[in-house]
Amino acid sequence: ELKVEQNPLFLSMQEGKNYTIYCNYSTTSDRLYWYRQDPGKSLESLFVLLSNGAVKQEGRLMASLDTKARLSTLHITAAVHDLSATYFCAVSRDDKIIFGKGTRLHILP
């Protein structure tokens, strides 16, 4: 059974700091996703990672994928308050997407 584990589940950090969210998954998958969700809202797709060594960056967020270690990271650089949200890692296999529990990120001004 494909499982996705994220850590940490909660993260409170100061503006301007850097931090990394980790995502481990249990078996091979087709692709890996990172989503952002604001309270009461739907999912916003941030990154789709397809192959080993893939790295994508958008603004202060950078995602990477190591398929051999079954590990993805979401790195936040010089955090700003607007990045406060819940971030989900997810992997797809056999038509369905399996989500982690999410990392609730709170950035203090």
Add this chain to the structure above:
Amino acid sequence: NAGVMQNPRHLVRRRGQEARLRCSPMKGHSHVYWYRQLPEEGLKFMVYLQKENIIDESGMPKERFSAEFPKEGPSILRIQQVVRGDSAAYFCASSAGRSSYEQYFGPGTRLTVT
């Protein structure tokens, strides 16, 4: 190009009533997926449908839940005799094809059972 549409956005039902949630996929998409999100949790896959066919319902509870995607009209997720534990956000996603195609998520329907 309108995205995935869901309605209603909020639904309140008393225990024992029926809930019907609707999902209109993006234009050109014939694959629909339903996910449920309990409070403080990630989304969990429920069912995958193509037009008039259920492809994978491995995440659907065995009782009270059903889904359809008719030839015409939106996909419907139906919950009969709702209980408090059914309170959740239900998200629909659509894609243009299987596996290698990205799924696009709708805004969700928040079901509250009182």
